[in-house]
Every structure is written in C-alpha cells, then in structure tokens.
Amino acid sequence: MSTFSFTLNGEQIGPLELDSDTAMIEVLHEYLNMTGTKFGCGIGVCRACTVIVDNDDGTSEVMRSCINNVGAFNGKKVRTVEGHATTKASGEVQLSPVQQAYIEGYAFQCGWCTSGMVNAATVLIEQLRREPIKKNQIESRIEEALEHHICRCTGYKKYYESLKKLIEETEELWT
Amino acid sequence: MKKFLSNHPLLMVVALLVSPQLWANDDAVKRGEYIAKLGDCSACHTAPEGQAYAGGLKFATPFGELYSTNITSHKDKGIGDYSLQDFKDALREGKGKHGRLYPAMPFTSYALVSDQDISDLYAYFMQVPAADVDNKDNDLNFPANFRFGLIFWSWLNHDPQPFKPIANKPEAYNRGAYIVNGLGHCGECHTTRTKTFGIDKDRIFMGQVIDGKYAPNITATELNRQGWTYRSLNDLFREGYSSKGTTFGGMFTLISHSMQHLTESDMKAVASYLLDQAELDVDAKTPQAKVSIDETSPGYELYEAHCAGCHGGQGQGVPNVAPAMVGNATLDQNHPFNTVAVLLKGIEPQRYSYVRAFGEMPGYETRLTDAQLLTLVNFLRESFTEQSEPVTQQQLDDIRDQIPDNAAH
Numbered sequence: 001m002s003t004f005s006f007t008l009n010g011e012q013i014g015p016l017e018l019d020s021d022t023a024m025i026e027v028l029h030e031y032l033n034m035t036g037t038k039f040g041c042g043i044g045v046c047r048a049c050t051v052i053v054d055n056d057d058g059t060s061e062v063m064r065s066c067i068n069n070v071g072a073f074n075g076k077k078v079r080t081v082e083g084h085a086t087t088k089a090s091g092e093v094q095l096s097p098v099q100q101a102y103i104e105g106y107a108f109q110c111g112w113c114t115s116g117m118v119n120a121a122t123v124l125i126e127q128l129r130r131e132p133i134k135k136n137q138i139e140s141r142i143e144e145a146l147e148h149h150i151c152r153c154t155g156y157k158k159y160y161e162s163l164k165k166l167i168e169e170t171e172e173l174w175t
Numbered sequence: 176m177k178k179f180l181s182n183h184p185l186l187m188v189v190a191l192l193v194s195p196q197l198w199a200n201d202d203a204v205k206r207g208e209y210i211a212k213l214g215d216c217s218a219c220h221t222a223p224e225g226q227a228y229a230g231g232l233k234f235a236t237p238f239g240e241l242y243s244t245n246i247t248s249h250k251d252k253g254i255g256d257y258s259l260q261d262f263k264d265a266l267r268e269g270k271g272k273h274g275r276l277y278p279a280m281p282f283t284s285y286a287l288v289s290d291q292d293i294s295d296l297y298a299y300f301m302q303v304p305a306a307d308v309d310n311k312d313n314d315l316n317f318p319a320n321f322r323f324g325l326i327f328w329s330w331l332n333h334d335p336q337p338f339k340p341i342a343n344k345p346e347a348y349n350r351g352a353y354i355v356n357g358l359g360h361c362g363e364c365h366t367t368r369t370k371t372f373g374i375d376k377d378r379i380f381m382g383q384v385i386d387g388k389y390a391p392n393i394t395a396t397e398l399n400r401q402g403w404t405y406r407s408l409n410d411l412f413r414e415g416y417s418s419k420g421t422t423f424g425g426m427f428t429l430i431s432h433s434m435q436h437l438t439e440s441d442m443k444a445v446a447s448y449l450l451d452q453a454e455l456d457v458d459a460k461t462p463q464a465k466v467s468i469d470e471t472s473p474g475y476e477l478y479e480a481h482c483a484g485c486h487g488g489q490g491q492g493v494p495n496v497a498p499a500m501v502g503n504a505t506l507d508q509n510h511p512f513n514t515v516a517v518l519l520k521g522i523e524p525q526r527y528s529y530v531r532a533f534g535e536m537p538g539y540e541t542r543l544t545d546a547q548l549l550t551l552v553n554f555l556r557e558s559f560t561e562q563s564e565p566v567t568q569q570q571l572d573d574i575r576d577q578i579p580d581n582a583a584h
Contacts, residue, residue, distance in 0.1 A: 019478045021488040043485065043496050045524070045534040067537070071480025163300075 004074045008032065009083030015071075024073055025049050028080065035082040037115045041148070044165040047149040050116035052123055060126050062119060065102035081115035083121050084122065090167025097166055098122050107168035120145050121163050128173040133173045138167050200298055201543040207299025210292050213358040213441075214285065215433035219243045228253075229306035234279045235386075239315035241279055244271075247328035262297045263290075267335050277313075278332070286335035287357030332369070344453055347440070351448025354441060359433075364425055382510065386580040387520075388424030389512035391504075395451035401504050404459040405446045412442065415527040416495075417462050419504040423513075423522045431527075464502030466490065467558055474554020477547055481539065490559055495531060500559050507560040513567070514552055515574045518543075545571060 005014030008028075017068035024151075041110040044067035054060050054077040063072070084096035087093050095103070098121045101140060108114045124145040133141060151159065167173050183281065188364045211217065213398040230245040247253040256264070257272060259468040268280035276282060288296075338357060340349040341418065364385045367378040374508050382392040391397075398408075410417035412434040415427055422430055447455040468475060468489065481487065485497035494497030500506060505513045521538030539548065549566060556562045 019474070021483055023484055040536075043493075043534050044537065067484040069480050069484050071476060074480070 002071070004070050006073050006075060007077045008034070013048055017048045018069050019096035020069065022070050022071050024051070024063075024068050027070050028065065034080055034082055038112050039066060040112065040116075045148075045150070046090055046113070047116040047120070048113050050119045050149070052119050053077065054079065059130070060123050062123050079119070079122075081118050084118065089147055092159065096122065097170070098125065098163070101162045102159065103166065105158050107154060107158040108151070113151045115147055116149050117146065117151070117159055120149060121159075124163075125167070125170070125173065132172065133175050135168075138164060138174060142167070193455075195256050203295045203298035204302055206292075207295035207297070209436070209438075210288075210296050210358065211299055212433055212436040213354060214288075214296070214360070216246070218428055218432045219280075224536070226304075226306040226308065228300075229308040231308065233241060234278070236279060236315075239313070239346065241277055241313045241315060242311040244310045245306055245308050246300060246459065247303045247306040248301050249307060252307060252309055253305060254300065255305060257297075258467070259294060259297050263293050266293060266296075269333060281360040281363045282335075283333055284357055284360035284363055286333070287338040287353065289338065289353075289421060292358070299332050300478070345447075347444045347455070348447045348453055350441065351444035351446070354437075354445055355448055359445070361393065365393050371413075384424060384577050388426075389508070390425065390506045391510065391513070393449065395449060398449055399451070401507050402462040402464065402502070403450065403504070404461055405443070405450070405452075405455055405457050406459070407461055408446045409442055412437065412445070414531055415525070416498070416531065418499070419502055420498040420506075421522075421525075421527075421533060423517070427525055430469055434523055435528075440577055461502065465559060466501050468560070472554060473559075474550045477543070477551045478554060481543070482551075485536075496534070497536070500555060503559060506555050509562060509563065511552060511556070511562075511566045511570060512574050512577075513550070514555065515571060516578050518548060518552065519575065520578060 001017055002020045003015040004018055004020075004027075005012070005016065007013065012150050013032065015029070018027065018031070020070035024041050025037055026166055028037050029039070037051060038048040044064050047064065049065040050062045051065050053063050053073070060079075072077065086094045088094055096118075097117050102108060102114070103120075108117070124141060128141070142160055146156070146159060146163070149159075215480060217227060219234075220228045220230050220233055222229070222243075225231055226247070228245070228247045230243045232243045234243070236243045245253040248255040250256050254265075254272075257265070261272055265272070265276065265280075265288045266282060266288060268282065269276040269278065336517030338353050342538060344352075362379060365380045366380060367375040367381060367383045369375045373452045380392065380394045383390055401419070407417040407419050411422060412421070412430060413434070415422045443455055443457070447453070466489065467565040478486075482500075486500050487497075488490055492501070505517070508514075520539045521532075521539060522536040524533060524535045543551070547569060549568065549571060553565045556566070
C-alpha cells in the first residue's frame, strides 16, 4: 500500500491509499467511478484506455491506463474522456470540437474505442495549436496519432475523415 | 522451328517427365532450398515488398550505403549466367563475377560451406524465378567505393579454409559447429570486428554492437552460466520466445527467416555445439533463477508504476504477453547494452508465428529521466541477475550514442 494523488479533469484526487500494483484504469473505474475510459485488450495494444497527461510545460501527451499502474500518474494532471465537454449555465452540454466532429462524421458505433480516439485526437489538436504544420502534413500526422487505435465497428475511415475535416476547418492549426 | 518446339508448354512437361537428370536435380533443389534457409540468403537479398531474391536491401556500413544484389536466375540482372565455379567463388571467397564483394555478404563464414551444399544451393538458385530488377548503385565513400581495395581487405581478413570437424567430438556436435560457424554466420554479428572490419579471431562469439543492438556473448561458457538448455534454446530459435525472454533486432529477423526452419536433428546439433554438450541433454530443466526484490527501493517504485502492468509485480511476466524479468537473459548479460536500448527505444510489435505475437514494449526515452532509467536498470540487475556492477551515467550516454533513432525493433 502507498498513497497517490493526482488531478483528474482539473479536480484534486487523493491522497488515496492503494496497492501500488493497481492499474490506473482500475483506479478510474473502481475507486473514482469514472467509467468513460474503456478497458480493451489490457496489454497496451488497442489504445481504448488512452488518457491524457498535461505536463507542466504546457504540452500534453497520451498514456495508456491499462499498462501503467497508478504510480505512473502520481502527482500528474490527468484528463479522461469525461473532461472534454462543458456544461453551459443553461444546463446545455457543449461537446468539444473533436467529440462534435466524431458525432457529425458518424465515426463510432459501439463506442468502445471512442474514449481513446477522442483523447488521441485532442492531444494532436493541442500539439498543432502549439506548433502548426504544413497543410500537406495533416494526413500523415493523423495517421501517426490514430494508427494504433483499434476499432471494430465503423472502421477507421470515418474517424480519419472526421478529424481531417475538423483540422482543415480550424485554420490556426496549419499554414 | 526448334525454338518453337522447346518452348511449347506441353512438350516441356513431357521433357520433364522423361528426363531422369531433372528428377535427380529435384532433390538437389529441395536440399538447396533448405540450405538457403540455413544461410538466411533471403533476409539480405529480398527487399521489403520486393520479389524474392531480387536484392535491393540497403545496408548502412561504416563506409556508406551498400545494396544487396539480384541473385535470381535472371541471365543479365541476376546470377543466371554464373557457373557452379563462379557461384563457389562468390560464396566462399567473395569473388563476384564483376569484382570483389563487400564483406556485408558473409563469405568469411560461408567459406566453410561444403562442396555438396554449394552445389545444392546452386541448383536451387538456378531455378529461382528470374526477377527483372536492376541492381542499385552503391553510395560508398572513398576508398571503399573502389572494389579493387577489397582485395587488400581479403588479404587481411579472409583466409578461406574448408570446415574441419573437431576430432573426438560426435558427428552431431560437428554438424552444429558446421552450421553455426558456416551457413548460420552467427559470428558475423556475435563476434567483435577488428579495425579493418574483419572478424576478430581471438574473440569468437564474445559479442559486439550491431545496428543499435548488442549481439551478446554466445560462447558455451556464457550460455551455460546463464542457464540455457536445449529446451530454452529450441524455444528461442523456433518461436523467438523462451523462458529466458524474447528476441529482437537482427536475431528476430534471423529466427523468422532462417533458424525456425531447422530440422529437429539440426536444432539438436546446433544446441549441442552452442552448449558444448557432446551428449546433448534434451531433458535438462532451466535452473531456478535469482529473485531478490527489495520492495522498499526507489527502483521497485518505478518498476511497479511503469513496468509491472505487463511484466508482473514480481517480474514473473505474463505468458505470451510480456516476457518474465526473472531469469531473463537480456538482463543477465554483463553488458547492459540491450537492457538500456530496449528501455530507451522499446520494441515494435513483433509477430513470431501464426499463433504467437507480442504487442509493443513501450520506449521510455522521453517518459523517464536518466536518473530514473539508471535506478530502474540497476534495480532489475540487482533483483534478477548476478551482475553486481552498477550501470553508470557514462555507460548510459555511450549506449545512447550507439543507437540509431529508429531502433524500435
């Protein structure tokens, strides 16, 4: 047993007393009741369980929550799929641009891979916002970001095309 | 008219059926096909996605870039016009029809290949479908771009001698010695190079860095110290995965193309030679490996956070998912090269057979600091091996310098 703390979608979590051999996804599901992150293969291959870690230098990166135990997130700022949408004063839910693009493009069906696909695309967009790319690099950067994410329903094309459309329509991401 | 006749498909079939010579040749072709696998010719002479044996694979050498050549039966672009003697000269002496061959072609090892095996190989290659593919121009620096200079290299480094069986060793052992030193060309990677890039005869199989990985010491003394057995070697060479860990780098390629195809008797022969067991003990069990984990150490904290999810909280691994750290041969090498290289760059997903594949081993170059990497490497060595010397920052820097950026395989 050890103690762990981190922030989750901006909220302080912990200190939690946990067995240090606990996978991060188990902490999310069983201790924090955050079930939006999906458990797929459990061996770091399918990427469904991908979450975001925000670094102190303002950069963000993806991390898989099934192969990394809670210690790998100790003291870090973590974002999960639950952290992207905002609720307006009127109570209306405002999806993030990536979430909206995926819905409009009918990118997902069963939704199992969606948490990972949303987080990977969000990190890509945040990278491009810091360092815009050339227009002709858009396709290869999307491939790099999503290529390892496994989807068994709609295939990869709709995710790819929705994200491509979103990036192309967001002009500050490329020159 | 004559030309027409001999080209007629039906008549050719008849000719095949009636010609006893061609039937005899069939056996030679079959044997030759197996020998080509032992010699791993396709690994170097087939480019990714390219036609079999059409060449064009790039080699980064200390002198610049070099391409393997088309060795299909194409008359102008391949080796279809080679006589048996030409073929022998190329394989054993590094004399190509168009000049001396660069030693990326392992003729220093193939020098040991027997006449019979060479003529079977020849029969096989003369019927490999011709590939209409031109050889690529090499991009080598002076003076290596003059093939003539290679004669001097040959004088210094190449002394072709036929294979001599070791007296008072059984036939199987000698067969193993023949495969390992000759066709298997294990020494090309596992033996230190001299200043002129020849094999250092005094340090046979004692290990060297090759393409950003360390081809470790595989002398019998070292393999026995590490507790290798016939079974674990057989698993490693057949499946790329044994109780002592997985393979990667050039060894993975060698196993996929070549070693997994060894017949059972050749596998035993190779093991008998490698382990220096004149009478191979086929039932020997892997000895109990050291496990001495200090759960209060900072190394264990890092291990639990980042590695235990796949390699298990006690280093026991998960069968068919991630190799055990307990008894792992990579960790137990005196030289920490591969442990550090794998930690920095990871290993890309590898498929070992139809039924066995490993996901990726992640790279930690950007995720862990140097201090954390060293703590972790030293924790692994202390917990699971007899290697007591701690790895230093200097060693870490040296290893990093020798790893190309794209080394995740």
